[in-house]
Amino acid sequence: MTAAPETVQEIRHAEVDPRIRIFQAGEDVDTFAVLTRRFAVLIDTMSTPALMRQVVDMVRPELAGRPLMVVNTHADWDHVYGNVLFTAGSEIPALIVASALTRDRLRSPAAQERLSAQRRESERFSEVDLVAPDVVFEQGLTLDGGDLTLELFATPGHTPDHHSVWIPEIRTLLAGDAAEFPFPSVRRGADLPEVRASLERMAALRPAVVLPCHGGTTGPELLEQNLAYFERLKQALRGWPERGRPQGELDFSALPPSLTYENLLKDLNVTVERVPEFYRRFHSDAVRATLEELGSEEG
Numbered sequence: 110m111t112a113a114p115e116t117v118q119e120i121r122h123a124e125v126d127p128r129i130r131i132f133q134a135g136e137d138v139d140t141f142a143v144l145t146r147r148f149a150v151l152i153d154t155m156s157t158p159a160l161m162r163q164v165v166d167m168v169r170p171e172l173a174g175r176p177l178m179v180v181n182t183h184a185d186w187d188h189v190y191g192n193v194l195f196t197a198g199s200e201i202p203a204l205i206v207a208s209a210l211t212r213d214r215l216r217s218p219a220a221q222e223r224l225s226a227q228r229r230e231s232e233r234f235s236e237v238d239l240v241a242p243d244v245v246f247e248q249g250l251t252l253d254g255g256d257l258t259l260e261l262f263a264t265p266g267h268t269p270d271h272h273s274v275w276i277p278e279i280r281t282l283l284a285g286d287a288a289e290f291p292f293p294s295v296r297r298g299a300d301l302p303e304v305r306a307s308l309e310r311m312a313a314l315r316p317a318v319v320l321p322c323h324g325g326t327t328g329p330e331l332l333e334q335n336l337a338y339f340e341r342l343k344q345a346l347r348g349w350p351e352r353g354r355p356q357g358e359l360d361f362s363a364l365p366p367s368l369t370y371e372n373l374l375k376d377l378n379v380t381v382e383r384v385p386e387f388y389r390r391f392h393s394d395a396v397r398a399t400l401e402e403l404g405s406e407e408g
C-alpha cells in the first residue's frame with residue numbers, strides 16, 4: 110500500500126481553462142475548483158479534512174465576494190471526507206450539493222462502519238464526520254454561473270449514485286470516477302453495462318478536455334480508451350479456455366497475453382512504474398467482473 114498523502118499540489122495544464130483549478134493529493138485523488146462569475150464550486154472534498162483544508166487555503170483569495178458551493182460526484186470516501194469543513198458554524202460554510210442517492214449512501218450504516226474501521230486503522234481519519242448534502246437532486250442539476258454553466262448528469266456504473274459535471278462553454282468534462290486513467294474501477298459484472306453506457310454518454314458530448322479524479326490526464330481520448338479496455342476484456346475472455354472454471358480456481362497468471370497488466374499498460378503508452386500499484390488489483394477485478402458478465406449473458 111502506498112503512503113497516505115499529506116500535501117496537496119496544484120496542477121496546471123495549458124489546455125485547461127484557468128477558471129478550473131486542479132488539486133492533487135499524491136496518488137489518492139484529484140479535486141477541482143470551478144470559479145464562475147457568480148459563485149465558486151468545489152468538486153469533491155478529498156479523502157481527509159486536512160487535505161481539503163489545503164485546497165481551501167489555495168483558492169481562498171478567489172472566494173472573496175463569491176458564494177461557495179460544494180458538489181459531491183458520489184459518496185465514495187475519497188471524494189467526501191472533507192465535507193465536514195463546510196458545515197454551518199465552520200470557518201468556511203458552504204452548501205453541499207449532491208444526488209439523493211449520494212445522500213442515502215452517506216447516511217447508510219455501511220458508510221459509518223467503513224469510517225469506524227478507517228478510524229481504528231489510522232489517525233488521519235480522526236477529524237472525519239460523514240456530512241450529507243444540504244441540497245439534493247433526483248435527475249441532474251444545472252448551476253448557472255453566468256460565464257460558465259455546470260451541468261450535473263448521471264453517470265452510474267462505478268457506483269449507482271455517480272454524477273459527472275459538463276461545462277459546455279469550454280467543452281470540459283469533470284468525469285469524477287466514471288472515467289479513469291489507465292482504467293476505471295468496476296466491482297461487479299452487473300455494473301459493466303452501466304459503466305459502458307456512462308462512458309458512451311460522456312463521449313457523445315465530444316469534450317475537448319476530460320478531467321478524471323484519478324489519473325491526472327486531460328485528453329478526451331480517455332473515454333474511448335476506457336471503452337476499448339472493457340471491449341478488449343470481453344472479446345479476449347470470451348475465448349479463454351480457463352473461463353468455464355469456478356472463479357476461485359481461475360489462474361490469472363494464465364491470462365491471454367493481450368490481457369496481461371503489463372501489455373495493457375504498454376498499449377496505453379505508459380510504464381508499470383508510472384501507474385499506482387493498486388491498478389493491478391483493479392485489473393483483476395475487471396477481469397472477474399467481465400467473466401461474471403459473460404457468464405450471465407449465457408446463463
Ligand SMILES: [Zn+2]
Pocket residue numbers: 138185187188286322323
Ligand atoms: Zn475515487
